[in-house]
Amino acid sequence: MTLRDVVGPYFGTFGGRFVPESLIAALDELDAAYQAARVDPAFAAELAELHRTYTGRPSIITEAPRFAEHAGGARILLKREDLNHTGSHKINNVLGQALLAKRLGKTRLIAETGAGQHGVASATAAALFGMECVVYMGAVDTERQALNVARMKLLGAEVVAVQTGSRTLKDAINDAMRDWVANVENTHYLLGTVAGPHPFPTMVRDFHSVIGTESREQVLALTGRLPDAVAACVGGGSNAMGIFHAFLDDESVRLVGLEAAGDGVDTPHHAATISRGRPGVLHGARSLMLQDEDGQTMESHSISAGLDYPGVGPEHAWLSDIGRAEYRGVTDAEAMSALRLLSRTEGIIPAIETAHALHGALELGKELGPEGIILVSLSGRGDKDMETAARYFRLLDGEGDAPAGSAS
């Protein structure tokens, strides 16, 4: 069996369903509906048509030669998920799951969100399909991402500020699961990443695999060969699984996941789950996670809210375990520097999450040299991060960094 054929519920020793019995029927129902949809040409056609006419797929690839000058001269190709409607890859999964929810006769969508990108995408799908939508968001995050809260509300969603636990993404997931247990009859939980109980890791990966399928062909058409490396940022890991999947059985292609190292993986302030985590159970699956000796989940840290998560999808844990993919940490400072570099060399402002992958590409380019070709998942655009970036680079108080030339 090839690596691409692995469909869960287990990825090696990872995955499974560690949830209350009350949810099992819903997971079984979802799995059955998904298995049926997977082989149903009508479902595929409906989703593809939505992607063509609503998401804006296929997304293009953009070569980044001026950025690549800083990467040892290797060719760097950007898969432009930032150009999708709602500004990131998240819409790929959201539309797929919303279509499934419709098939299941569910009228209410619930979702968790950290930075708000998945929440905005979910609220968008709910508006499109005429469904009720409730988004759970840690109270800490509703405060620091007020604009995305407004966006979700404008789209007609209710945003619940979660006050339990550490009041961040992991607690938003807990509250969404509590809601789902109580309202499973009419509600679909639109989980936003490749984590959680089966079938979510497989299903979310499949809905994002269009990223890799498209870009594999695009790179072949442009360069006549496969890339030497594919780089993507990893929080829960959805855009990375989406772009990696098409390349899993291409042995010559290195798959490199870039985790948020925060202040550094050797400090207490990071979100580098694969580099520094241990096997454990969190949010319904066995995977790697940041935890203390007793198995209590530890708080993660990253300047990027989208990577600020102490767990990771089980398929990534497995790919790391068997050595098929490698995972490296990128600090806040390195990511912000790559964000500024891409902005100034290519006129593309990436999301801070994505900037972690871009820093990874700079390093990989230096390792590969001028003959190298690197495909980068440009998973999201940076509009949502302007406040953080403006503060970080001190752009608003008149003493920011020099306006020109300083990128080289």
Add this chain to the structure above:
Amino acid sequence: MSSVEQTISTRRDAGSGALIAYLPIGFPTLDESVEAAIAVVENGVDILELGLPYSDPVMDGAAIQKATQTALQNGFRLRDAFTAVERVRAAVDAPVLVMTYWNPVMQYGVDRFAADLKNAGGAGLITPDLIPDEASEWMSASEAHDLDRVFLAAPSSSDVRMRQAVEASRGFVYAVSTMGITGARSDVDAAARGVVSRLRDAGCTSTCVGLGISTAEQVRDVLSYADGAIVGSRLVAALSEGGVPEVARVAADLASGTR
């Protein structure tokens, strides 16, 4: 027959059923949680379900979340659980089950956890986020150390899964009364009767109902068709509001529903 089954069967033969009390270990402090557990047994509780505080308790409602979070902030450590069980068992004779999410057990080491729980005098585990399908390691450890394992059955569980819960459980099957999380409710769902009756059809001889039970009347009602009634949030609220004397008073009141 395990001590839990023995207790349940004794109470059933006496014409009623067992009252099971949930209290979190380490809330409001480790000492007070031990005193509270002892006090509720002295006031008519038959079996204890001591909850292990965990950072991500997806099955718990606001009252219990708040209490377990306090325990964690106060520095609760896993090893405290064994101390607490030991101290309670030294004072009263009621069987003590530990309710825990799965990750802490996994990190401690499943077999080591089972051994230490047995040594402390514990009767077994209730595992809200561990289904029998994922429990092979716990099945062997509980057999090896002669511990009870309580799995859950929900209104949404299929007949096949009901049977699986009955076959995998030892002590009793936890019948989830409603589709939801822990917390007091004004009426315990009619769904509870349905779950119990379907468990009976699957051959279950020992099943206790939990979620939403908060009054002596509800206890009496549940015991008219189930073997035990589990009360949690109501007791935790009493402990928060009035300390050990209040939780003892509420336990005595709830126990009046078993007579």
